[in-house]
Amino acid sequence: MDNAREHPDPARPGARADVPVGRIVRTVVPAVAACLVLGACGGGDTAGKDADTSTVAPGSGGTLTVAMASDMRSMDPFGALSNSYTDNSRLNAVYDSLFWHEAKTGKVMPQIGESLTPDPGNASWTLKLKPDVKFSDGTPYDATAVKFTWDEHAAPARKSYQAGTIAAVKATEVVDPTTLKVTLTGPNANFDHIVASNLSFIVSPTAYRKDPAGFARNPVGAGPYTFKEWTTGDHMTFVKNRGYWQGAAKPYADTVVFKVIQDSTQGLETVYSGGADMKVSVNAEDPVRAGQKGLETKTVTIIGGESIYFNTKRAPFDDVRARRAVHLALDADEVNKISFSGNGTPTHSIFPPESPLVDAGTETVQRTDRAQAQRLLDELAAEGKPLDFTYSIPQNANAQRTAEYIMTSLRALRNISVKIAPMPIAAFQTDIVINKNYQAAMFSYYLSDAEPGLYVNLYSTSPNNYLLYANPTVDRNLDQARTTNDPAQRKAAYTAVAAQLKQDAPLWTYQSSVVTAFHRSTVVGMVLSNDGMVLMDRIGLKG
CATH class of the missing domain: 3.90.76.10 (Dipeptide-binding Protein; Domain 1)
Structure with a gap:
């Protein structure tokens, strides 16, 4: 799961609405992955032109500049988020993919x-x-x-x-x-x-x-590009691998620069003005705004979403009543209006609505019921356990806005106190992902497939279970889904997992998981995997 949140920094899921320029089409994928939006909205220098350039061969040469919402913690695959859009395009440039x-x-x-x-x-x-x-x-x-x-x-x-x-x-x-x-x-x-x-x-x-400690900043792989330089917080530069296994014709660009632009609006404007050629984003409003500016847009909707994570082994959220109270007190539609200007996709499930992995209508969170939330809070207070916690968030303006809505909504109830703790991205990753040192945290996650994503993030003994959540019913059904070839059995298992998540409330997911790539019309050969990775051997600039 990915904790780097974008809106406007890393990493916020989003959705599309009707836009005056171009069009965006959602296609439901009848497979374990997700859906692809093959949206085409012209280029940054020509408005309104529909196009899909994934099969167009780029010309040779030039510099491709990619805007990224955040820097990386490490360029080795051990300390990087290899299954997240935040890191995987840069990793693909150096290592390629199996x-x-x-x-x-x-x-x-x-x-x-x-x-x-x-x-x-x-x-x-x-x-x-x-x-x-x-x-x-x-x-x-x-x-x-x-x-x-x-x-x-x-x-x-x-x-x-x-x-x-x-x-x-x-x-x-x-x-x-x-x-x-x-x-x-x-x-x-x-x-x-x-x-x-x-x-x-x-x-x-x-x-x-030769240098295990230094490898993270001087990586060597078999990818289309080789690492040249890294200015922390600013950019990475990669140059064409002249010995690339696919031959001299690939990759197409001579140089690729990944430029860190944390502010989402600035990133969009940089692409539109030509200061960058493209960006991969999870900001809810970017597909709409990019379309309005005539940029070409591709979007992948997958399992996951923006959520509140509860540390289920640490007070106060080691008590399921505390977790349920927060679920019941909050409203995903209100978050969408306040934080996403109504352009996002509010949700009540980690699974997309059309997912073939669960029964139709399956939800994983509890719907808003503030009266019931208050009853639970009063019950906890009567036992000497009024709800008091710190909410850790990535340090950016939109995360702060969402957190303030959450804090205001919760403070409207009795017997609850919440403090917001904004943290730099690197420190946030260390505390939540590595040390699991938190009570509640804003967390965005993007799973290209249920396997291994749900297993490693929910199974009780998994080191990647950042919730520290343990339930034997969930474990048993994750095992069943992992071992079967039968789609019906797999669907039944994941539906049972979803039902248990709704009951145990270890996370509150309120925004769908959507990854968008938008680029200028000068970019061709764009292929986006279903976890938001750009295939760097195929992309380039028009000849």
Whole structure:
């Protein structure tokens, strides 16, 4: 899950409304991923032109400038958010990908990985790599390199964000340079989705061993670009990998600059004016505003959303009544009006409304009922436990606005006190994601697939369970969904998970999870995966 919030900083989900320029079309994907909006709204220098340039080959040369809402914590795949739009495009530039999720279908697509197939029973899988791929330092990208990277994810000292994901892997065995045998801790019919979402960025073992501490700021991979420089808080620069495995024609641009522009309005205006070529965003209003300015827009809607996370092992939210009281006191529609100017997509579920993973109408949060909220607060106060907590948020203006609405709504009730604690993004990530040192926190998360996303974020023993939530019914159904090939059984399992989440109230999700890429008409070859990753080997500028 991703905690970097954008609105206007990182990272806020959003939605579209009818706009006067161009059009945006939502397509529901009948697969485990999400839906893709193939919206086309012209370019920053020509208004109103519908276009989808994903199949248009760019010209060679030039500098592609990408506006990003936040800087990265690390450029190695252990300390980066590899399954989040905030980091994955930059990681893809340096490392490329083993596999990726196609947004139109939710299918796992090959890249450096050639195939990933299960043995009967789904307890072991065989990974095949394309032959003769090399890292930019000239060393082989082989099965040994994949094993090395995955072993590092599993090492406790590494504190990898993917520690919960890799826990599903019991052992790996190098069969030959292009073949890795993977034995799982238990059957998993969807392990290929896990790899595509969370384990696709592979490091050069030689470069990593030379300088493990420095690798995070001097990464070496097999991607279309090589790392050149990083000015913290300002920009990263990558240059064309002249030894790229796809040949001299790729990548298309000579240089890619990822420019940090935290303010959403400034980011949009920078793209519109030509100071940047594109931006990937989760701001609710960006699709509308970008369309009005004639920018071309692509949007992916996935599992997750903007939420309040409750630390279920720490007072006061170790008591389910406290969590339910907050659910019942707040209104997702009011948040949408106040924080998103009515342009967002309020929700009552972590699943999109059209999701094939759950029964229609399935909700994961409790609807507004302030009278019942007050009864719960009074009950807690009568036991000497009036609700008093700190609400941690990322440090930006729109997060502050949403938090102030939440604080005002809660303070309108008796026996409750809440303080807002704005934090810089890096400190926020450290406290909530790494140390789990919080009572309640604003948290945005984007899951390209239920597997492994829901498993690693909700399973009781997962190190990525930032809620510290534990429920045996949820565990049992997550196991069932992981092991079955039957869509009906998977749907029943996730519907049961949703029902338990609604009852236990470990998080309050109020805004849908939407990732948008908008760009000028000079950008072509735009392919967006269903977790918001731009495929950097395909994008470039018009010839």
